[in-house]
Amino acid sequence: MAETRIPRSDPPPASTIGVFGWLRRNLFSSPFNIALTLLASYLLYLAVPPLLRWALLDATWSGDSREACQANSGACWVFIRVHFEQFMYGFYPETQRWRVNTALLLLILGAAPLFAHAVPNKLKARWGLGLLVVYPLVAFVLFKGGLFGLPVVDTSRWGGLLLTLVIAGVGMTAALPLGILLALGRRSQMPAIRTLCTTFIELWRGVPLITVLFMSSVMLPLFLPAGVNFDKLLRALIGITLFQSAYMAEVVRGGLQAIPKGQFEAAAALGLGYWKTMALIVLPQALKLVIPGIVNTFIALFKDTSLVLIIGLFDLMNIVHNATTNPAWLGFSTEGYAFAAAVYWLFCFSMSRYSQNLEKRLYTGHKR
Amino acid sequence: MNEPSPAPLSEQEMIRMEKVHKWYGTFHVLKDINLTVRKGERIVVCGPSGSGKSTAIRCINRLEEFQRGRIVVDGQELSNDVKQIEQIRREVGMVFQHFNLFPHLTVLENCTLAPIWVRKLPRRQAEDIAMRYLERVKIPEQAGKYPGQLSGGQQQRVAIARSLCMNPKIMLFDEPTSALDPEMIKEVLETMVTLAEDGMTMICVTHEMGFAKTVAHRVIFMDGGEIIEENEPEEFFTHPQSDRTKLFLSQILHN
Numbered sequence: 001m002a003e004t005r006i007p008r009s010d011p012p013p014a015s016t017i018g019v020f021g022w023l024r025r026n027l028f029s030s031p032f033n034i035a036l037t038l039l040a041s042y043l044l045y046l047a048v049p050p051l052l053r054w055a056l057l058d059a060t061w062s063g064d065s066r067e068a069c070q071a072n073s074g075a076c077w078v079f080i081r082v083h084f085e086q087f088m089y090g091f092y093p094e095t096q097r098w099r100v101n102t103a104l105l106l107l108i109l110g111a112a113p114l115f116a117h118a119v120p121n122k123l124k125a126r127w128g129l130g131l132l133v134v135y136p137l138v139a140f141v142l143f144k145g146g147l148f149g150l151p152v153v154d155t156s157r158w159g160g161l162l163l164t165l166v167i168a169g170v171g172m173t174a175a176l177p178l179g180i181l182l183a184l185g186r187r188s189q190m191p192a193i194r195t196l197c198t199t200f201i202e203l204w205r206g207v208p209l210i211t212v213l214f215m216s217s218v219m220l221p222l223f224l225p226a227g228v229n230f231d232k233l234l235r236a237l238i239g240i241t242l243f244q245s246a247y248m249a250e251v252v253r254g255g256l257q258a259i260p261k262g263q264f265e266a267a268a269a270l271g272l273g274y275w276k277t278m279a280l281i282v283l284p285q286a287l288k289l290v291i292p293g294i295v296n297t298f299i300a301l302f303k304d305t306s307l308v309l310i311i312g313l314f315d316l317m318n319i320v321h322n323a324t325t326n327p328a329w330l331g332f333s334t335e336g337y338a339f340a341a342a343v344y345w346l347f348c349f350s351m352s353r354y355s356q357n358l359e360k361r362l363y364t365g366h367k368r
Numbered sequence: 369m370n371e372p373s374p375a376p377l378s379e380q381e382m383i384r385m386e387k388v389h390k391w392y393g394t395f396h397v398l399k400d401i402n403l404t405v406r407k408g409e410r411i412v413v414c415g416p417s418g419s420g421k422s423t424a425i426r427c428i429n430r431l432e433e434f435q436r437g438r439i440v441v442d443g444q445e446l447s448n449d450v451k452q453i454e455q456i457r458r459e460v461g462m463v464f465q466h467f468n469l470f471p472h473l474t475v476l477e478n479c480t481l482a483p484i485w486v487r488k489l490p491r492r493q494a495e496d497i498a499m500r501y502l503e504r505v506k507i508p509e510q511a512g513k514y515p516g517q518l519s520g521g522q523q524q525r526v527a528i529a530r531s532l533c534m535n536p537k538i539m540l541f542d543e544p545t546s547a548l549d550p551e552m553i554k555e556v557l558e559t560m561v562t563l564a565e566d567g568m569t570m571i572c573v574t575h576e577m578g579f580a581k582t583v584a585h586r587v588i589f590m591d592g593g594e595i596i597e598e599n600e601p602e603e604f605f606t607h608p609q610s611d612r613t614k615l616f617l618s619q620i621l622h623n
Binding site for chain 1: 485
C-alpha cells in the first residue's frame, strides 16, 4: 500500500491565492497600477468621509418642519419625510391612495412567480405574457376609476413615482412588441413594408424626445378640430412609445441579423411558414442575444420619462422640483435631487441585475 | 460489401427535374439538369466543390429558386406559391452539412416542433414519435439536452431524427458528414444506411464513396453545373467514362 505512488498535487504559492493574492493581482500588479491604487485611495479619502458626515452622521431624521433641521449641519431628510407621500402619489387624492397601493400589491403578487426558481422557464414566459395583457387593464381601472363604484381620478392628478412608473411601464410594454414588428418589417422581402418601416424608424430616431413631447402636447391640438381634446398623458404616452419603439426596432434588428442563415433554412425545410419561423425559431434566439440592448433601452426610457416635466406632467422629477420651490421649504434642493437620484438608480440598477440574471438563466450555449 | 443492394424499385416517380437552369446573377450555376428519381431509389451526387451539386438538391425543396425548367416532386410541380412550397417541404426532409439544429430548444423539442406546429399533431403523440426516431438514431438518452451539449456526430443524428419525425417521403442529404471529425462520420453513415434499408427515397450529396458503393442505386457526377456522368456504382467506380470523372475519382480515392 505504501508503495502506490499517487501523483502529488501541490498547493499554489501562498502569494497567489487568498486576500493577499487578490490584492497583488488586482491592485498592485505593476508600478502604474500601484500609483492608480494610491491615487484612488486618496480621492476616496477626500470624498467619502464628508459625504457620510453630510448624509448620515450630521443629518436630521426626525421632526416635522424646517426648524428641526437648524441644529445640524448635515442633510435635512425631514424635507423628504414630509413630502414623501407627494413624491409617491403626486396629487392623487389622499382618500383614494389605497387604490395605488392595491395595484402595487397586485403587481408584486403577480410578478412573484417570475422570480421563483422552482417555476420552469416556459411557465414563466406564459405567466409573464398573461400578466402583461391583464395587469395594465386592472391597474388602469384602479388608477382611473369610473367602474365598480370607484370615483374617477383624472390623469392630471396622477403624479410622482406613480406617474413615472405608469409612463415607463406603458412605454416598455408597448415599445417592445412594436419595435419587434418594426424590425421584422425593416428586414421584410416586401419593398413597401420595408420602406415604410425604415422611414418610420429613421424619422422617429432622428428627432429629440423633447420635441416629440412638445409636438404631442402643444402642436397636435392645433391640428385637431376645436373641441376635440384627448388626454395629455395619453398623448405623451403615445409619443414616448413611438419614439422608443424606433430605438427598440434597431436593437432587435441587430439580434435578427446575428441569426445564421442555416436556422431559417432548417425551419423552411421543415415546412414552417414565415410567422412560425419568426415566432418559434428566430425571435427566441434573437431576443435572447439582445437582452443587454433591450434593457439598455428600457433604462434609458425609464430616465427619459423625467422629460415629461416640460409638458407640465408631475412625474417624480417634476414633483421633487416643485417641492424644492415651496416657499416653506426653500433651500433643500440637494436633499430633494439626491432622493430622486437614489430612486431612479434603484429602479435602473434592479433592471440591470434582473437582465443579467435572465441572460444566465436562458443560456443553453455550452459552445466551445 | 461492394454489391449494390438489390431493391425492387417501383415505377412511381418521386422527383423529376427537367431542363433546370439556375443563375446567381450572371453566373450560370446549373446547366440543363435532368434527373428522375423513383420511389425508393437512392442516389449519390458527387463532384468537386462549386460544381452545383448542393444547389441542385436545394432546388428540390425550393430552398433555391431556379429560373428555367421544371421540377415535379411527388406529383406536384414547384411553383412560386408559398403555400404549395410549404406543402412540398413537409414531404421532403433535409439534412444539412452544419446540422442547423435549433440551439434554444432541447433535442426532443427540436424533433417535435414541426410535427406539432406544421402537422398539428398533439404534443403527446409528437413526443412518442420523436422518442421512437431518437431511439432509431441511438440517442434517446440525450432527449432532454440542448444541441450545444452534444458532439457533432450526435447533433447530425438528431438532425436526421428531426427530419424523420415529419414522416417525409424523400430525404435530401447535403454533405451530411463533411463537417464531422473522422471518428464521428461512421455513426452518421450507419444511421443513413439503416434508413436506406427501410426503403427511403434518398438523394445524398457526399464524398463518402464507401457509402455510395454500398447503398446507392445510381451515382451522379457533376462538374461546372452540369451532370457529366451517371451510372450504377459498380460501373461508375470501375469504368468511369469521362476524363473529368476519372480525374475526380483519382483525387478522391488517393487521399
